[in-house]
Amino acid sequence: MAEQVATNITWHDGTVTRDERKAVLKQKGCTVWFTGLSGSGKSTIAVALEQVLFQRGHVAYRLDGDNVRMGLNKNLGFSAEDRAENIRRIGEVCKLFADSCVITLSSFISPYREDRDQARSLHADGDIDFIECYVECPLEVAEERDPKGLYKKARAGEIKGFTGIDDPYEEPESAELVINTAECSLEESVQAVLDCLEARGLLKAD
Amino acid sequence: MAEQVATNITWHDGTVTRDERKAVLKQKGCTVWFTGLSGSGKSTIAVALEQVLFQRGHVAYRLDGDNVRMGLNKNLGFSAEDRAENIRRIGEVCKLFADSCVITLSSFISPYREDRDQARSLHADGDIDFIECYVECPLEVAEERDPKGLYKKARAGEIKGFTGIDDPYEEPESAELVINTAECSLEESVQAVLDCLEARGLLKAD
Numbered sequence: 001m002a003e004q005v006a007t008n009i010t011w012h013d014g015t016v017t018r019d020e021r022k023a024v025l026k027q028k029g030c031t032v033w034f035t036g037l038s039g040s041g042k043s044t045i046a047v048a049l050e051q052v053l054f055q056r057g058h059v060a061y062r063l064d065g066d067n068v069r070m071g072l073n074k075n076l077g078f079s080a081e082d083r084a085e086n087i088r089r090i091g092e093v094c095k096l097f098a099d100s101c102v103i104t105l106s107s108f109i110s111p112y113r114e115d116r117d118q119a120r121s122l123h124a125d126g127d128i129d130f131i132e133c134y135v136e137c138p139l140e141v142a143e144e145r146d147p148k149g150l151y152k153k154a155r156a157g158e159i160k161g162f163t164g165i166d167d168p169y170e171e172p173e174s175a176e177l178v179i180n181t182a183e184c185s186l187e188e189s190v191q192a193v194l195d196c197l198e199a200r201g202l203l204k205a206d
Numbered sequence: 207m208a209e210q211v212a213t214n215i216t217w218h219d220g221t222v223t224r225d226e227r228k229a230v231l232k233q234k235g236c237t238v239w240f241t242g243l244s245g246s247g248k249s250t251i252a253v254a255l256e257q258v259l260f261q262r263g264h265v266a267y268r269l270d271g272d273n274v275r276m277g278l279n280k281n282l283g284f285s286a287e288d289r290a291e292n293i294r295r296i297g298e299v300c301k302l303f304a305d306s307c308v309i310t311l312s313s314f315i316s317p318y319r320e321d322r323d324q325a326r327s328l329h330a331d332g333d334i335d336f337i338e339c340y341v342e343c344p345l346e347v348a349e350e351r352d353p354k355g356l357y358k359k360a361r362a363g364e365i366k367g368f369t370g371i372d373d374p375y376e377e378p379e380s381a382e383l384v385i386n387t388a389e390c391s392l393e394e395s396v397q398a399v400l401d402c403l404e405a406r407g408l409l410k411a412d
Contacts, residue, residue: 015257024260097303
């Protein structure tokens with residue numbers, strides 16, 4: 001084995017380039033940033049999309065409340081300051097994953113335009129595709145779904161500062177993609193994101 | 207395209223499994239945690255190792271001062287509390303990358319045993335391989351190299367709390383790998399990590 005390294009390896013001065021990463025992964029890294037009300041369907045779409053991407057041989061990774069709020073951001077609460085820091089760190093981690101050439105799927109309510117724009121600008125600095133995907137859903141539909149029973153608690157005053165009830169959701173003004181889950185099936189929603197990735201040439205190396 | 211999703215895709219209830227990730231990436235995710243004095247050669251080994259891994263078709267990603275201190279951890283200073291939080295976040299991000307099946311190369315001085323052990327235990331919780339690689343180098347050799355001129359500044363009192371000068375480096379007691387860069391060439395160092403990855407079966411899917 002020692003021989004192999006000495007004879008077969010070209011030592012580069014620099015680091016692995018983005019093009020070398022693309023070639024090995026046969027895709028380009030990017031971040032798909034799902035934003036929308038609780039219950040709008042962000043995670044459902046992200047989970048299904050990740051499955052389809054893997055079935056097609058692509059490499060994706062989801063960042064969501066489960067693996068971020070319990071780990072990296074477990075020392076953050078829900079004050080305005082902590083919410084902003086929560087999204088800031090998620091934006092930075094998305095950028096690292098996207099830089100590594102993984103198709104990064106982030107699903108957080110991320111209600112404030114300013115926070116989302118900050119995540120976008122981080123990616124722009126690194127010349128990395130950032131696809132803001134607004135998972136649109138009328139409040140009454142999301143509240144009717146209420147998969148985690150959170151709207152009920154918010155209406156009962158047991159949760160304060162809940163997005164859509166007593167805290168604002170600022171709709172994206174120029175999202176790359178808008179999916180209305182009150183009108184689209186899950187298959188159609190996933191296909192819409194796939195079409196967007198395809199159209200941007202992100203599912204191939206060059 | 208819409209047809210394809212409807213007919214060719216098996217919708218899973220759950221998320222992409224670790225085994226599915228391994229199959230697509232033809233490797234297992236893990237974290238190689240390089241620790242050692244400033245100037246010991248951590249980043250040099252990580253950069254060269256990343257190159258070799260890509261040349262062999264593997265997917266690796268380096269976390270280092272450049273992409274972490276300037277981004278995710280840019281709001282942290284050098285107080286004891288901030289140093290611990292710096293390493294905590296890095297440990298969490300390594301775990302996410304390793305979970306995504308990437309071979310994750312972390313190169314930070316990480317001088318305190320407690321902080322490194324915390325990163326290790328995070329990985330153990332997720333049943334993810336954590337390879338602590340002690341990049342050993344006598345202080346006098348590292349100080350002689352002084353690639354960034356930091357030892358000189360620390361000796362002159364311009365930098366306070368510099369590891370090895372006026373802040374301790376706690377040597378690993380049970381590192382998976384010890385590489386003495388005063389005695390090994392770069393090729394030998396890289397080969398030692400490759401051998402370790404190989405012996406643990408991390409460079410294949412099953």
